Amino acid sequence: MxxxxxxxxxxxxxxxxxFLDLVDSVIAxxxxxCHRVARLGLDRDLEVVEEELRLSVEARAKVADPSNNLExxxxxxxxxxxxxxxxxxxxxxxxxxxxxxxxxxxxxxHLERCMGKGRKARAKATRSTTASQNRNSRRNTSxxxxxASGPPGFEENVRKA
Amino acid sequence: MARSVKHSANRPPTPDEDVRxxxxxxxxxxxxxxxxxLVESGEKENLMELVRDRLVESGWxxxxxxxxxxxxxxxxxKDVTVDELIRVITPKGRASVPDxxxxxxxxxxxxxxxxxxx
Numbered sequence: 001m002x003x004x005x006x007x008x009x010x011x012x013x014x015x016x017x018x019f020l021d022l023v024d025s026v027i028a029x030x031x032x033x034c035h036r037v038a039r040l041g042l043d044r045d046l047e048v049v050e051e052e053l054r055l056s057v058e059a060r061a062k063v064a065d066p067s068n069n070l071e072x073x074x075x076x077x078x079x080x081x082x083x084x085x086x087x088x089x090x091x092x093x094x095x096x097x098x099x100x101x102x103x104x105x106x107x108x109x110h111l112e113r114c115m116g117k118g119r120k121a122r123a124k125a126t127r128s129t130t131a132s133q134n135r136n137s138r139r140n141t142s143x144x145x146x147x148a149s150g151p152p153g154f155e156e157n158v159r160k161a
Numbered sequence: 162m163a164r165s166v167k168h169s170a171n172r173p174p175t176p177d178e179d180v181r182x183x184x185x186x187x188x189x190x191x192x193x194x195x196x197x198x199l200v201e202s203g204e205k206e207n208l209m210e211l212v213r214d215r216l217v218e219s220g221w222x223x224x225x226x227x228x229x230x231x232x233x234x235x236x237x238x239k240d241v242t243v244d245e246l247i248r249v250i251t252p253k254g255r256a257s258v259p260d261x262x263x264x265x266x267x268x269x270x271x272x273x274x275x276x277x278x279x
Contacts, residue, residue: 034229
């Protein structure tokens with residue numbers, strides 16, 4: 001009797017051993033597969049998670065850093081060439097109307113004054129011989145411009161200035 | 162003429178088949194004998210296929226893959242080694258085999274051992 005039991009328990013042990021051996025093989029397969037996927041970067045989800053983690057860490061650092069002017073930073077987009085553009089265009093050129101050197105970012109307000117909405121500009125125009133013609137055409141174009149560009153209250157604000 | 166002597170000619174002579182070798186065969190453990198028989202009869206391959214199918218069906222493999230991914234996330238994907246992954250998932254892997262699968266396999270192995278008349 002004891003012999004049979006001995007046999008059985010040693011058989012059990014053997015069977016367990018074989019079984020564990022089989023399971024270990026499958027485990028090794030899984031590990032090898034996952035290792036390959038990981039090293040080759042084939043797991044898109046993994047990358048996405050890593051990328052998101054990285055971005056969130058960066059974003060947190062930016063928010064926490066008090067020296068950052070958040071508003072200008074959001075406008076500092078980087079284009080496909082890797083160049084970043086300042087929010088206010090800084091190039092300087094000559095106004096075709098008055099010939100002065102104007103910063104591009106300030107050109108529109110300059111034109112408003114230079115071409116006709118302002119008091120001083122209107123006064124300049126009346127001095128020329130074709131004054132009324134110019135004034136009419138300018139007013140038309142500036143009206144058109146105002147209709148096209150500004151909200152309803154815009155014209156009044158402009159006239160006040 | 163010296164040039165025609167190949168390097169292989171310089172190797173030490175193959176040792177003769179020693180009488181000492183054969184007693185070692187008797188010292189093979191029972192487990193090793195079983196393993197040899199399993200392989201030779203093709204049963205090992207059948208069992209491997211069976212185990213793989215069952216473990217995939219039951220979702221065990223997916224669980225293991227998730228565990229691997231977790232570890233890779235922690236360590237960073239460039240640093241992991243296969244050995245490390247095996248080390249990490251083996252305890253969990255062995256423990257989480259569903260009982261039914263384990264029973265089925267042990268049964269078959271038992272039968273094999275009995276029929277191998279040992």
